[in-house]
Amino acid sequence: MTKPAYKRVLLKLSGEALMGDDAYGINRATIERMVADVAEVAKLGVELAIVIGGGNIFRGVAPGAQGMDRATADYMGMLATVMNSLALADAMRQVGITARVMSAISIEQVVEPYVRPKALQYLEEDKIVIFAAGTGNPFFTTDTAAALRGSEIGAEIVLKATKVDGVYSADPNKDPTATRYSHITFDEAITKHLQVMDATAFALCRDQKLPIKVFSIIKPGALRRVILGEDEGTLVHV
Numbered sequence: 001m002t003k004p005a006y007k008r009v010l011l012k013l014s015g016e017a018l019m020g021d022d023a024y025g026i027n028r029a030t031i032e033r034m035v036a037d038v039a040e041v042a043k044l045g046v047e048l049a050i051v052i053g054g055g056n057i058f059r060g061v062a063p064g065a066q067g068m069d070r071a072t073a074d075y076m077g078m079l080a081t082v083m084n085s086l087a088l089a090d091a092m093r094q095v096g097i098t099a100r101v102m103s104a105i106s107i108e109q110v111v112e113p114y115v116r117p118k119a120l121q122y123l124e125e126d127k128i129v130i131f132a133a134g135t136g137n138p139f140f141t142t143d144t145a146a147a148l149r150g151s152e153i154g155a156e157i158v159l160k161a162t163k164v165d166g167v168y169s170a171d172p173n174k175d176p177t178a179t180r181y182s183h184i185t186f187d188e189a190i191t192k193h194l195q196v197m198d199a200t201a202f203a204l205c206r207d208q209k210l211p212i213k214v215f216s217i218i219k220p221g222a223l224r225r226v227i228l229g230e231d232e233g234t235l236v237h238v
Ligand SMILES: Nc1ncnc2c1ncn2[C@@H]1O[C@H](COP(=O)(O)OP(=O)(O)OP(=O)(O)O)[C@@H](O)[C@H]1O
Pocket: 013, 014, 015, 016, 017, 052, 053, 054, 055, 056, 142, 161, 162, 163, 164, 166, 167, 168, 169, 170, 171, 172, 173, 194, 195, 196, 197
């Protein structure tokens, strides 16, 4: 009998990874693979809330936003996460998973607003909750939204599913000599300026004593291994 190591988790899915090998946007095969991974762990009985990034469509700090008012660019980034959230929920629906998208910004004709008690109710009903539009505020990221919502819903851990298989001593995509940590404290990650997540997200999780696991969403079976508490990725802890 396989027993999950957690009862409730906040899964942060990389927006950038959604592109697959495409230049931008949502790659169909990639989103279907991500949903298959999620379906596999949902069956284990773990309550899942998801935050998805927007890097495959728009980032307020990207070169394409240069010259724009930062807050306006950030709202565009948040809307990009709404699109990804809707695509994710729809891909889940197609394989028989019930998901609810809740937005931090008000666009009620499209998606229901984020209301914490309602989100908790959905989780208790074993529905997957997808938190869209980040924190609802410019100058933040979806990593911080994951830390925030994870804290609000009483998740036991934030799982950052990204394109790299953990936290490295430097960006492994830029420095081939970078080495991977199996675990690292929040304070070390912040003082070493490790940019796999932003410092705001690290600081919030540290203050709330909410551990983070960074792992690869590309590696087959990695999400399941993380959920089962097996040795995978990097644990960031107090
Ligand atoms: N010390 C580090 N260890 C690991 N990855 C790092 C480090 N420093 C920078 N990175 C980079 O951080 C990236 C992951 O963070 P990023 O927020 O850019 O992406 P994401 O969360 O996967 O995408 P999105 O923001 O679209 O959801 C990795 O792909 C890696 O290139």
